[in-house]
Each structure stands twice: as structure tokens, then as C-alpha cells.
Amino acid sequence: MEIVRPQWKPPSNDIVSTLPLYRSAPALEVRLEDFELYAMDRLRVLKGISDGLSRGKKPEEMKNLVNDLWKVNMKHPQASEVFNKDVISHFVLRLVYCRTEDLRKWFLSMETALFRHRFRLLTADSQRALLAELGLPYKAVARAEFEVIKEKLVQVARSISQPIPSSDAIFYKVPFEEVPELVAGRRIFICKGHAYVAMNQVVSLVVTQFRSLLSKALILTNRKWTSMIREQEKDRLTPIVESLCSSYLGPDYSQPNEFAEISVKDIDLVAKSSFPLCMRHLFEKLREDHHLKHGGRMQLGLFLKGVGLKLDDALAFWKAEFSQKVGAERFDKEYAYSIRHNYGREGKRTDYTPYSCQKIISLTPSVGDHHGCPYRHFSEDNLRAALSRMGVNNGAVEDVMDKVRNRHYQLACTLTFEAIHGLSCDAGINHPNQYFSDSQKILKLKSHSSEQGESTAD
Amino acid sequence: MVEIDNGRDDMLIDGQRLGNAATDGFNANYLKLYYGKLFPHADIFKWLSYANDGKHPACDKSYFGRREFSFTLDNDIYLRFQSFSNESELENSIKEKCPFKIDIGPVYSVDPAKRHAYSQSGNNVFTPVERELIFDIDISDYDNVRYCCSGADVCLDCWPLMTVAIKVIDISLRDDFGFNHILWVFSGRRGVHCWVCDGKARRLTNEQRTAIADYFRVYKGNENSSKGVSLTGHALHPFLVRSYTEVLKDFFETKLLSSQNLFSTQERYEKILEMIPDESVTSEIRGKWESSKRSSISKEDINVVRWEQLKHTLQSGQKKAQGLRRCVEEIVFSFTYPRIDMEVSKHMNHLLKAPFCVHPKTGRVCVPIDPKHCEEFDPTLVPTLSQLLEELNIGGLRADDDNECDRTSLGKSLSFFRSSFLRPLLKSCKEEMESLHNAKLQQSKNSLSW
Numbered sequence: 001m002e003i004v005r006p007q008w009k010p011p012s013n014d015i016v017s018t019l020p021l022y023r024s025a026p027a028l029e030v031r032l033e034d035f036e037l038y039a040m041d042r043l044r045v046l047k048g049i050s051d052g053l054s055r056g057k058k059p060e061e062m063k064n065l066v067n068d069l070w071k072v073n074m075k076h077p078q079a080s081e082v083f084n085k086d087v088i089s090h091f092v093l094r095l096v097y098c099r100t101e102d103l104r105k106w107f108l109s110m111e112t113a114l115f116r117h118r119f120r121l122l123t124a125d126s127q128r129a130l131l132a133e134l135g136l137p138y139k140a141v142a143r144a145e146f147e148v149i150k151e152k153l154v155q156v157a158r159s160i161s162q163p164i165p166s167s168d169a170i171f172y173k174v175p176f177e178e179v180p181e182l183v184a185g186r187r188i189f190i191c192k193g194h195a196y197v198a199m200n201q202v203v204s205l206v207v208t209q210f211r212s213l214l215s216k217a218l219i220l221t222n223r224k225w226t227s228m229i230r231e232q233e234k235d236r237l238t239p240i241v242e243s244l245c246s247s248y249l250g251p252d253y254s255q256p257n258e259f260a261e262i263s264v265k266d267i268d269l270v271a272k273s274s275f276p277l278c279m280r281h282l283f284e285k286l287r288e289d290h291h292l293k294h295g296g297r298m299q300l301g302l303f304l305k306g307v308g309l310k311l312d313d314a315l316a317f318w319k320a321e322f323s324q325k326v327g328a329e330r331f332d333k334e335y336a337y338s339i340r341h342n343y344g345r346e347g348k349r350t351d352y353t354p355y356s357c358q359k360i361i362s363l364t365p366s367v368g369d370h371h372g373c374p375y376r377h378f379s380e381d382n383l384r385a386a387l388s389r390m391g392v393n394n395g396a397v398e399d400v401m402d403k404v405r406n407r408h409y410q411l412a413c414t415l416t417f418e419a420i421h422g423l424s425c426d427a428g429i430n431h432p433n434q435y436f437s438d439s440q441k442i443l444k445l446k447s448h449s450s451e452q453g454e455s456t457a458d
Numbered sequence: 459m460v461e462i463d464n465g466r467d468d469m470l471i472d473g474q475r476l477g478n479a480a481t482d483g484f485n486a487n488y489l490k491l492y493y494g495k496l497f498p499h500a501d502i503f504k505w506l507s508y509a510n511d512g513k514h515p516a517c518d519k520s521y522f523g524r525r526e527f528s529f530t531l532d533n534d535i536y537l538r539f540q541s542f543s544n545e546s547e548l549e550n551s552i553k554e555k556c557p558f559k560i561d562i563g564p565v566y567s568v569d570p571a572k573r574h575a576y577s578q579s580g581n582n583v584f585t586p587v588e589r590e591l592i593f594d595i596d597i598s599d600y601d602n603v604r605y606c607c608s609g610a611d612v613c614l615d616c617w618p619l620m621t622v623a624i625k626v627i628d629i630s631l632r633d634d635f636g637f638n639h640i641l642w643v644f645s646g647r648r649g650v651h652c653w654v655c656d657g658k659a660r661r662l663t664n665e666q667r668t669a670i671a672d673y674f675r676v677y678k679g680n681e682n683s684s685k686g687v688s689l690t691g692h693a694l695h696p697f698l699v700r701s702y703t704e705v706l707k708d709f710f711e712t713k714l715l716s717s718q719n720l721f722s723t724q725e726r727y728e729k730i731l732e733m734i735p736d737e738s739v740t741s742e743i744r745g746k747w748e749s750s751k752r753s754s755i756s757k758e759d760i761n762v763v764r765w766e767q768l769k770h771t772l773q774s775g776q777k778k779a780q781g782l783r784r785c786v787e788e789i790v791f792s793f794t795y796p797r798i799d800m801e802v803s804k805h806m807n808h809l810l811k812a813p814f815c816v817h818p819k820t821g822r823v824c825v826p827i828d829p830k831h832c833e834e835f836d837p838t839l840v841p842t843l844s845q846l847l848e849e850l851n852i853g854g855l856r857a858d859d860d861n862e863c864d865r866t867s868l869g870k871s872l873s874f875f876r877s878s879f880l881r882p883l884l885k886s887c888k889e890e891m892e893s894l895h896n897a898k899l900q901q902s903k904n905s906l907s908w
């Protein structure tokens with residue numbers, strides 16, 4: 001059995017709270033298998049949170065979701081191991097997710113959401129203990145000051161439909177910079193740079209601290225990873241980390257699915273019926289301009305691979321377009337390679353996986369690029385126009401726009417799916433290839449029933 | 459035409475650029491003179507150095523040199539990531555390149571001109587570390603509430619919308635957020651820019667900037683759609699209450715109603731009635747107004763009369779429903795509340811045009827606006843490039859080159875910039891530096907005594 005002993009320094013004191021702050025890596029001995037398993041379990045929790053958020057769940061629903069996810073995935077037969085599993089899995093994922101800006105961003109927001117809801121589930125005593133542990137140097141607002149601003153505090157409470165603070169309510173006075181989310185929502189009274197935070201809003205203070213600690217830690221971890229850990233651990237941890245990083249926890253869309261295999265001649269048809277907006281847009285632009293920039297080629301190319309376009313067909317397909325613009329010769333020289341590359345070479349452990357919505361939404365297309373998620377990256381007008389070209393009716397367009405405004409892009413996409421197919425999509429859209437395969441399933445069913453003469457009048 | 463005795467400068471300007479002479483007395487030729495004689499290079503340098511000018515032992519000598527400038531040259535050539543290590547480098551480069559527009563970006567972790575050298579080293583060290591908190595408010599975002607102009611046009615009937623925006627934001631930045639060093643600048647054509655320069659404003663993270671921008675946001679939906687205002691909750695937040703009672707309500711009722719004739723035609727008042735979610739109320743009012751159309755003998759302003767009627771109906775006894783009472787406020791907010799370009803404020807690395815630039819389309823100088831007297835500001839009276847050069851010319855040649863500016867109508871703007879903004883700012887920067895320095899000294903003393 002192989003034992004992994006992390007190289008970092010041990011914590012200076014024993015943490016007793018059930019909600020760790022992950023300040024320093026534990027000096028624990030862990031079996032290599034557990035290392036990976038724990039991380040996978042935690043990743044399931046984070047992934048669940050991410051899905052919940054993108055489906056626009058409310059704070060209360062999120063709290064329950066987090067609670068359930070945690071219970072299901074993070075349990076351990078030995079009670080004493082639960083805490084270790086929590087800490088170890090967190091630190092393993094730090095290694096996995098420290099390596100690019102996008103990964104860090106995702107990890108940071110999911111871990112912060114997780115922390116937020118776990119904090120809310122704590123007892124008042126544990127909450128206070130954690131405040132102390134964070135060393136937040138805030139004193140409660142003194143009586144005299146409280147009386148002076150009481151009227152404003154009441155006003156704020158009424159404006160956000162919270163109970164009116166009683167005369168012995170505790171408020172903390174903190175620099176407004178430390179509670180950005182309360183500032184953003186006008187959920188606090190601010191005066192001369194000081195924010196007056198009610199006891200039930202303290203979670204926001206704690207979360208901000210947690211977030212900034214973790215954010216700094218991730219940058220450090222990244223430095224350590226590139227400067228030493230990767231090399232030191234190249235026979236043990238590094239392969240695990242790399243495979244964790246490339247594993248996508250949903251269904252594996254890198255392998256063509258059950259409806260697999262589409263041929264070049266069918267592409268136009270299925271593009272119209274079953275491509276999500278992001279891919280339709282790329283596809284149409286490619287047909288129009290006979291060219292796509294790198295980001296677009298990757299996003300569409302990998303998607304088509306997932307849809308079931310074979311390598312040879314893919315080459316033919318891209319060549320037919322590009323050669324109209326750059327000539328066949330240049331295509332063979334400059335572009336064919338990367339398409340082959342997308343299909344991965346033999347013997348290579350990782351292969352290029354089609355992008356998930358999460359990934360596409362986090363891309364930052366710039367001038368001349370057509371990749372990215374239209375719900376996120378299009379202007380309102382362009383998005384409206386695109387939706388109506390897809391055949392989404394006006395009412396549904398408004399619903400979609402509403403989701404977009406609240407930044408629930410995948411929900412917006414789900415609504416579009418539902419509007420077009422006339423059926424609900426309970427799982428939500430998480431992956432363009434899922435959109436495609438769900439769409440194909442529905443269409444097959446429909447055509448089936450109409451063949452049998454059972455079709456309803458459309 | 460302007461004739462100034464400096465033939466040498468003129469010779470440097472190639473004929474092609476002269477051929478490009480733009481509208482209203484703006485051309486590269488004039489601009490060159492402006493940068494040579496009037497543009498306050500030294501003041502801009504002092505400002506953006508924030509007292510890091512080499513005199514105090516605690517100052518950061520690399521500070522100014524890590525600031526990004528970007529120049530837009532004639533023919534839309536765009537030079538980003540320019541940096542200057544001192545005042546004369548800045549001045550020389552501006553004079554030489556004669557940019558149509560100068561933008562100011564953030565202070566980076568390293569000299570932005572050398573960013574490539576750093577990016578090679580692998581660690582992503584090229585990143586913005588400081589930036590003024592900025593706001594950009596543009597009159598063209600108010601097109602659905604003004605009838606006098608549209609797009610980039612602005613007149614004295616709609617400009618007061620900008621005045622109101624300045625007041626609302628300025629008061630809140632000072633009273634709520636506790637900032638002191640705030641510079642408002644005319645953008646040269648159709649709006650205003652705001653620079654919040656306090657140390658703690660410059661050090662805000664993107665997340666904190668976004669929070670402040672959101673604090674100011676009342677429009678539902680997308681930043682740019684400004685569809686309408688929705689005020690929910692049992693009461694308004696104190697910031698909104700203050701904005702409403704101290705600024706917006708009065709402006710709406712005594713100025714905007716009449717200047718924009720908000721109720722004068724059916725088409726216009728329908729737009730307002732649309733904001734009321736109660737059919738019975740709107741049809742009652744509609745009935746009244748349609749029948750009164752012909753019999754309008756009254757001398758009173760019809761806009762005021764109809765607004766009072768509307769208010770009365772919404773606030774009268776039976777219509778007490780919370781939502782309806784809120785309608786009055788929602789209407790006022792929809793028409794008058796500042797419309798900030800959120801994206802500009804949210805990120806450290808957004809560029810913003812430097813004060814005292816000249817707008818290429820109008821030829822007007824981006825002069826500071828005094829928020830305490832912003833209602834007196836008249837965008838149509840802002841000095842233009844050609845006017846300034848003429849004034850210089852009339853003034854003739856005088857011995858002291860330095861004060862040439864004072865002879866022109868730019869002098870007032872410059873002395874306001876210096877006395878009301880720059881001097882207090884530098885004073886507090888020095889104090890901050892001093893106390894930081896002392897704290898450090900104290901610390902090292904302590905550690906010695908250990």
C-alpha cells in the first residue's frame with residue numbers, strides 16, 4: 001500500500017470546528033486510492049452545486065441541495081475519517097484546479113458556495129467560533145451609536161423585507177469593502193465607508209474572508225505546483241491530478257453516443273433540428289465565411305466529434321469550407337493537423353473532450369470570434385434575433401431573456417430547448433452534446449409515432 | 459483664422475493631416491499647439507503620481523511608470539500600453555505623437571511597456587494593481603426619456619439629466635462610501651466621467667467595484683436596456699430615499715416635466731401610463747385626459763397639471779395599494795435616475811479618456827465640473843480648441859510662457875482642478891504616506907527592541 005505524505009507544513013494547531021477553513025494542508029497519511037476517491041467525491045458535490053446554481057436555484061433550495069450532496073458523497077464509514085476526507089479532498093482538488101485562471105475561478109466559486117451553505121447549517125455557537133477562528137476584529141456597534149442610526153437600520157430592514165431590528169440587536173460595523181455582496185444588493189446601511197452588518201448577515205462577512213483566503217492560496221498552490229510539486233510527485237500524485245483534471249463527471253461525450261455516426265450529408269439537417277444555439281451559430285458562420293478562428297474550430301470541432309462525425313468525415317467537412325477561403329493546399333498544411341489532433345492520437349491517455357456548457361460560458365471570445373455561449377456573449381438584440389431565427393416564439397423569448405439577465409445561461413438554453421421541442425427538459429442543459437442527444441431522442445420518438453399514424457395535428 | 463508666430467511647429471505637421479481637418483475647428487495642427495502651450499502635462503503627472511514623486515522616503519518611485527496610457531492617433535491608430543517614467547517623458551511623447559485621444563488605464567504590477575518580458579517568465583505577474591474607481595455616464599443612454607435630442611446630441615433641455623446624475627452619485631460616494639477625492643469631467647460631447655481617487659478607491663478589487671456599481675443600479679434587466687425601474691420592498695433603501703427627496707423628485711417636477719413635455723401628447727403620456735400596473739387607474743386617467751384635450755384653456759402647464767392628477771389618483775385613499783403608491787417613485791426614477799455604464803466601473807483595466815483632452819468631433823476640451831455647482835455647468839460654453847487658440851493669439855506674446863493658460867478661458871478650469879482637486883488630494887496622499895512610513899519605522903523599532 002502506498003502512503004502519500006503531503007509536503008506542506010503541518011497546521012500549527014488542531015482545528016476542532018466541523019467546518020474547516022483549510023488554512024494549511026493536513027499532515028495526514030492517505031492511501032493513494034483514497035486520494036483519488038475522496039477527490040472524486042468532492043468533485044461530485046461541487047459539480048452538483050454548479051448545476052444547482054446554473055439552474056437558478058434560490059438560496060434556500062441551495063442550502064438543501066448542498067446538505068444532500070454533502071451527505072450522499074462525503075460520508076465515511078469511520079466517523080473520525082469524515083473530517084479528514086473533507087480536508088484531504090479539498091487539498092487534492094486545489095492541486096487539480098489551481099492551474100489555469102478558468103479552473104481557479106470555477107473552483108473558487110463552487111468551494112465558496114459550498115462553504116456558505118455549510119456555514120448557514122452550523123449552530124449559532126459554531127458560527128461564532130468560526131468568526132473567532134477567522135480572527136475578524138469586529139466589535140458590535142455601541143448602544144449610543146446604534147440609537148443614532150437606528151432609523152436607517154430599520155429602513156434598510158424594511159426595504160429588504162427583513163424583521164425590524166430589536167433594540168438589543170447586534171450589528172457589526174465593518175469597512176464596506178468586506179461585504180461586497182451586501183453592498184451590491186443594498187442590503188445594508190452604509191455611512192462614510194462603514195457598513196452596518198446585522199447578525200444574520202454575518203455569513204457574508206465570513207464568506208468574503210474565506211473567498212479571499214482561498215483565492216490567494218490557489219495562486220500560491222499554482223506556483224508551488226509548477227515550481228516543485230509536479231516534478232517531485234511525477235510518479236505518484238501528478239498522474240492522478242492530471243487525470244482528475246481531464247475527467248468530466250457527467251456522461252462521457254468524447255465517445256460518440258448511441259445515435260452515433262452522422263455523415264457529412266446529414267449535418268445541415270441535424271444542425272437545424274438539434275444543435276444548441278452556440279453550435280448553430282458557429283456552424284452558420286462557418287458556412288457563411290468558410291472560416292472560423294481557432295476558438296471556434298475547437299468548440300465546434302470537438303462537438304461534432306461527440307456527435308459522431310468520424311475523423312475522415314470531419315476532415316472532408318472542414319476542408320470543403322476552408323478551401324473556399326484559403327485553398328485546399330493551405331488547409332492541408334495548416335488546419336488539417338489540428339483536426340486530427342482533436343481526435344486524439346493513439347496511445348495517448350487523454351483525448352480532447354467536447355466542451356461542456358460551463359467551459360463554453362467561461363470562454364472570452366474577442367473580436368472576430370464566434371465561439372462562446374450566445375446566451376452569455378451575445379448582445380440582447382443579437383440574441384433575440386438568433387432565437388427568433390431558431391423558431392422560438394415571442395413569449396418564450398422573453399422568458400429566455402429573463403434568465404439571461406439573471407445570468408442563468410444554461411437555464412436560458414434549457415428554455416430554448418423546451419420551446420423548440422415542445423417538451424420539458426428536466427435535467428437541464430449542461431453540455432452541448434447532451435442538448436444534441438436529447439434533441440435527437442425526442443425527434444426519433446416523434447417520427448416514430450408519426451410513422452405509426454399516431455401523430456397529433458401539429 | 460489663427461495665426462501664431464511659431465512657424466516651426468507648423469512645419470512639422472505634414473500636409474496630409476491638415477487635409478484631414480475635422481469639424482468645428484478641430485485638427486491636428488491646432489492640437490499640436492494645444493499640447494504645446496495649454497495642456498497641463500505637469501498637473502496630470504502630479505495627479506497620477508499620487509505623491510510618489512521621489513521626495514518622501516516612503517514613496518514608490520516606480521508608481522507612475524507602471525501606469526498605462528493609450529493614445530489614439532490620427533487615422534485611428536491605437537497605441538496601447540504606453541508608459542512613462544517621468545513628467546518629461548510623458549510630455550514629450552504627447553507632444554510628439556499628438557494623440558487625438560489620450561486614455562488612462564490602470565497601474566500594473568510591472569511596467570506595461572515591458573509586459574512581454576515578464577510574461578515570458580511564466581508567472582503571470584502582469585496584472586492591474588491599482589485603478590481609480592471610475593464612472594461613465596452618457597446622455598445617449600437617456601434616449602427613451604428625452605424628446606429634444608437623441609444619440610450624441612445634447613442641449614440645455616436634456617443636459618440637466620447629467621447634472622442630476624452627478625449630484626446623486628457624488629453625494630453617495632462621499633456620504634455613503636466615505637470617498638473624498640472625486641473628480642468630475644465633461645467627456646467633451648455627450649456625458650460626464652467621474653474619477654474617484656482616494657487611496658482606498660484605487661485599491662478596490664473588481665468584485666468590490668462591481669458591488670458599488672450594483673449599489674447604484676436600479677434598472678432591471680441588462681445594463682444597457684434600461685427598460686424601467688422596479689422598486690420593491692416595504693420601504694426604499696436610505697440611499698434611494700435621499701436621492702429621491704433631495705434631488706430627483708424636485709428635478710422631475712420643476713424641470714423635466716416641462717422641459718421635455720412629458721405629458722403633452724397622448725403618445726408621451728401613454729409611455730408613462732404603461733408603467734402603472736393597474737388597468738382601472740390608467741383607464742380612469744386616460745378618460746380624463748382625452749376629454750380635457752379640447753378644453754385646455756388653462757394657462758397652467760399641462761404637464762404639471764397632468765402629473766398632479768396622476769399623483770393624486772395613485773396616492774388617493776382607495777388606491778392605497780402599496781404597489782401603486784410606489785408607482786410615483788418608479789416613474790420619477792425611470793426618468794431621472796443616473797444611467798451608469800456598468801462595465802466601465804466594474805473592472806480595473808477599463809480605459810477612460812484623460813481630463814483636458816479635446817474631443818475630436820466637437821473640439822471641446824474635457825474640463826472638470828464642480829459637483830457643488832454642477833447646475834451652472836453649460837456644455838455649450840465649454841471652450842473649444844479654436845477658441846482657445848484665438849484667445850492665445852489675442853493675448854499676444856508675453857514673456858512668461860508658463861501662465862499662458864491663465865489668459866484663456868481654460869484658466870478657470872485649470873485653477874479649479876488645482877485648488878479643489880489636486881491640492882487636497884496630494885495633501886492627503888502625503889499624509890497617508892507619512893503615517894504608513896511612521897508605522898513601518900515603529901515596527902522596525904519594535905523588532906529591534908525585541
Ligand code: SF4
Nearest residue numbers: 276278357360373413
Ligand atoms: S448553454 Fe451550453 S449548449 Fe446552450 S448555447 Fe450555451 S454553451 Fe451552448
Ligand SMILES: [Zn+2]
Nearest residue numbers: 606607613616
Ligand atoms: Zn436635448
